[in-house]
Amino acid sequence: GNSVTQMEGPVTLSEEAFLTINCTYTATGYPSLFWYVQYPGEGLQLLLKATKADDKGSNKGFEATYRKETTSFHLEKGSVQVSDSAVYFCALSGETNAGKSTFGDGTTLTVKP
């Protein structure tokens, strides 16, 4: 079945540091890939997505590229802010598995001033 493995946390960075959160997946066919973000006390919300190989999703300075050859969708941001402190989830949704989404376990990011 489908699976998503993401970098274990927690991750603690200083403001303006570079961020990478690794995500790799296992799936048949060509799933869509997502990064969701969860701020304290809230539900998940979409951060960015990519629907086919070599697509780059981007939003709020975050980027991730759909790499079919390495089955990866790593999240990056060049300069993090305190307000980026949250839990980040990598997810996929495909034609198999009845189209249900598969989520990673989440990576907690804390950015210190």
Add this chain to the structure above:
Amino acid sequence: NAGVTQTPKFQVLKTGQSMTLQCAQDMNHNSMYWYRQDPGMGLRLIYYSASEGTTDKGEVPNGYNVSRLNKREFSLRLESAAPSQTSVYFCASSERTSGNTQYFGPGTRLTVL
């Protein structure tokens, strides 16, 4: 446009009590989902409804029942609550199951004593 709403926000139950968690969406989405979120375990799918009139089990359905009341509403019922069901419950919706962004509600924090 409220998106996905959930009631209640917080609930405390005693072992053996029953309750229903309510979820509604105003985005005319076909698919709806119930997840539970436990520390260190990411999101786990309890039940989902691919379209009005259908429901299917997810990863952890035991101890729960669902009703897709109409296109807007999808409720989750705990018939006899157990301490193992202490969790944060999220409802989500999407236009359809495969490859679509999911939109999450704010969550219900449930404690079973």
